[in-house]
Amino acid sequence: MKLIKQGAEAKIYRGDFYGRPCILKERFSKSYRQPALDRSLTAQRIKAEVRALFRCRLHGISVPTVYFVDIDSSCIYMEDITDSCTVREYIVQTQKENGDSAISQLKPLAAKIGGIVGKMHGNNILHGDLTTSNMLLRGSPLDLNIVMIDFGLSYFDSLAENKGVDLYVLERALLSTHPNTEELFTTLLEAYKQANKKGAAEVISKLDEVRMRGRKRTMVG
Ligand SMILES: Nc1ncnc2c1ncn2[C@@H]1O[C@H](COP(=O)(O)OP(=O)(O)OP(=O)(O)O)[C@@H](O)[C@H]1O
Incomplete structure (x- = not known):
């Protein structure tokens, strides 16, 4: 996986997921937050993002397909919208x-x-x-x-x-x-x-x- 963007909240990597072009979005922890609160907020944001992606898809709104979600490592693996x-x-x-x-x-x-x-x-x-x-x-x-x-x-x-x-x-x-x-x-x-x-x-x-x-x-x- 190659890092393509480091934002304020997440790192974005590009690579492949079992042979498919994939974007990995990894949310990182914020050192100024109390650790348990930080973990809970990060997990909430990931769940919100994945839920919205599913709901959009359900209603025919084009979004990247979610391949895999790992709450423990704060990662969403999704379709890379190439080209x-x-x-x-x-x-x-x-x-x-x-x-x-x-x-x-x-x-x-x-x-x-x-x-x-x-x-x-x-x-x-x-x-x-x-x-x-x-x-x-x-x-x-x-x-x-x-x-x-x-x-x-x-x-x-x-x-x-x-x-x-x-x-x-x-x-x-x-x-x-x-x-x-x-x-x-x-x-x-x-x-x-x-x-x-x-x-x-x-x-x-x-x-x-x-x-x-x-x-x-x-x-x-
Ligand atoms: N599924 C995807 N396919 C292709 N490119 C993507 C995809 N997801 C993100 N990107 C690229 O990575 C950039 C950052 O992604 P995203 O906005 O999800 O991350 P972010 O860290 O929340 O960004 P920001 O801090 O700018 O809000 C996008 O502008 C886009 O160029």
């Missing part, structure tokens, strides 16, 4: 190559993302860390074959308020990472409404409230 790039990389590249016309090119992608998040929320799956780095585009980006990853902060909840916060995190991530993408977020929300017909109106009104609170916080400092 992929992150949505973040794709948007950056498209904006670099196409300037102003990039936005219209990226609209189908935004709509696809909105549809996926709407479906997740319709099934009460909250991601907790929706960013363009946590979405992979498999194969040709034009196929819009999106695979969602990094469910370490995910949870199940029916509250519109929390879904609004999930969308707000995505909006902030999109606008702060990619300039001039307000229009893309509007496209994304339209698709979200279609995919989560029953709940969308309430969630979007909560999103407005969360935005206002965010703005007030920025103004007050």
Whole structure:
């Protein structure tokens, strides 16, 4: 197994699992935490991640297949989404190559993302860390074959308020990472409404409230 990324919470390795391309996500302990609490928190995060991956799959949302979970060593072995790039990389590249016309090119992608998040929320799956780095585009980006990853902060909840916060995190991530993408977020929300017909109106009104609170916080400092 070869280390490919060392994050704040986990190390990511690439290798193989009985002949299949595999990603190993190993959560490490935090020395500032009391050891028993640390073990329990780490185990909770792993279980939350695996549960969300299974639940997504159950509802037809594309995620890596889980091959094996070892709570004792804090490891998840999962399918390596080979031949992929992150949505973040794709948007950056498209904006670099196409300037102003990039936005219209990226609209189908935004709509696809909105549809996926709407479906997740319709099934009460909250991601907790929706960013363009946590979405992979498999194969040709034009196929819009999106695979969602990094469910370490995910949870199940029916509250519109929390879904609004999930969308707000995505909006902030999109606008702060990619300039001039307000229009893309509007496209994304339209698709979200279609995919989560029953709940969308309430969630979007909560999103407005969360935005206002965010703005007030920025103004007050
Ligand atoms: N199943 C996978 N297939 C292919 N690449 C993956 C897979 N899982 C993770 N990666 C790669 O590893 C990176 C980090 O993965 P992930 O976001 O799950 O870890 P993390 O430690 O929680 O990251 P972060 O600290 O950035 O939130 C991803 O951006 C992606 O490039």
